[in-house]
Amino acid sequence: MLKFMSLAVKLQLNVHDLNNETGAGNVTDIRIMEFLDENGNKKEAPAVSGRMLKHWHYEAMRALINNGSYSLPLCAGCKTGEPIRPGEVTNGQLKQVPKPEQQILSSCCICDIHGYLIAQAAKQEGEGGISSRRTSRAMFSWLMPVLGSETAQKQVVHTRVSQQEEIAEGEGAAQMIFNKSYASGVYAFVSALDIDRISLVELNLGSSSSYAVGDDNGRKDRIKAAIEAYRYMLSGQMGASLSHALPHCSPLEVLVLYSEGGPLPFPVSPMYSDYIKKTKGLMPEHAKVLYWGKDTPEAISEEEKRNTISDIFNELLSKI
Ligand SMILES: [Zn+2]
Numbered sequence: 001m002l003k004f005m006s007l008a009v010k011l012q013l014n015v016h017d018l019n020n021e022t023g024a025g026n027v028t029d030i031r032i033m034e035f036l037d038e039n040g041n042k043k044e045a046p047a048v049s050g051r052m053l054k055h056w057h058y059e060a061m062r063a064l065i066n067n068g069s070y071s072l073p074l075c076a077g078c079k080t081g082e083p084i085r086p087g088e089v090t091n092g093q094l095k096q097v098p099k100p101e102q103q104i105l106s107s108c109c110i111c112d113i114h115g116y117l118i119a120q121a122a123k124q125e126g127e128g129g130i131s132s133r134r135t136s137r138a139m140f141s142w143l144m145p146v147l148g149s150e151t152a153q154k155q156v157v158h159t160r161v162s163q164q165e166e167i168a169e170g171e172g173a174a175q176m177i178f179n180k181s182y183a184s185g186v187y188a189f190v191s192a193l194d195i196d197r198i199s200l201v202e203l204n205l206g207s208s209s210s211y212a213v214g215d216d217n218g219r220k221d222r223i224k225a226a227i228e229a230y231r232y233m234l235s236g237q238m239g240a241s242l243s244h245a246l247p248h249c250s251p252l253e254v255l256v257l258y259s260e261g262g263p264l265p266f267p268v269s270p271m272y273s274d275y276i277k278k279t280k281g282l283m284p285e286h287a288k289v290l291y292w293g294k295d296t297p298e299a300i301s302e303e304e305k306r307n308t309i310s311d312i313f314n315e316l317l318s319k320i
Helices: 050-066 074-082 101-107 109-114 163-170 219-235 275-282 308-316
Strands: 005-015 032-036 043-048 089-090 091-098 116-117 131-135 137-140 149-161 177-191 247-260 288-294
Touching: 043 149, 043 177, 050 074, 050 109, 050 137, 050 177, 050 219, 074 089, 074 091, 101 109, 101 131, 109 308, 177 219, 219 308, 247 275, 247 308, 288 308
Parallel strands: none
Antiparallel strands: 005 177, 005 247, 032 043, 089 091, 116 131, 137 177, 149 177, 247 288
């Protein structure tokens, strides 16, 4: 049974708008992040926050559950995609409802895996006075340009026809003009999934830890849905403006580390040229390595190389 897994991903994205987290007025500025190259020199380029990546992992899990691929419970907030966790509908309104951790975990697998923060602490027996916060089992870096690669960005003018204005003020006023920026580049991100702590009740004050959901009572399916959600992210499904600016995505390299023994260090980011060698040099003995890419890098053995990304996912899922 898997206890921990992580991914180090390199992909090319052409003409994307994934980092469009804020839009003000009729101009949407692309998010630019400052960072250092391998010589320590300051660079800047469009980047996408880890919050955005985490949100899209959540969206993929939600879709897998709502369309019936996995039969798993969701609270009202997670079911509808509202960031109110754990949520319940009372008198027609979606509200955050403080409950003991055990109950929250049993009734929602996304609250379990992606965590939550309840500002108003539950005053239930055994939890009085303890702030109610669960850290995410899924962790994400920012999506950053691979160092040494080119990045491109361009602002374009869009025209939107507003039917309402057309009716109100005639044809001349019907066109709304706005500017948007799009970026292209070769990007990297890392993510880790702390599988062993999925469904684990953290506030269990007893001596031994316990799971809110049994392995064969849904916990295994929760883990599978969380792993499967990454597959969608590798297709570029991980940011804003997907309705009209799906990125032209091409995965380039996928390095997966997993362990059936215990937690692992995070992989070195594929934004660095020697990330595979460094990652392997950092891992404890119980870490297993899987790799997919166009070429086989020197640091990857024949046993570690897989022919398709699906081969990697199927292998991970078979160990749950
Ligand atoms: Zn929830």
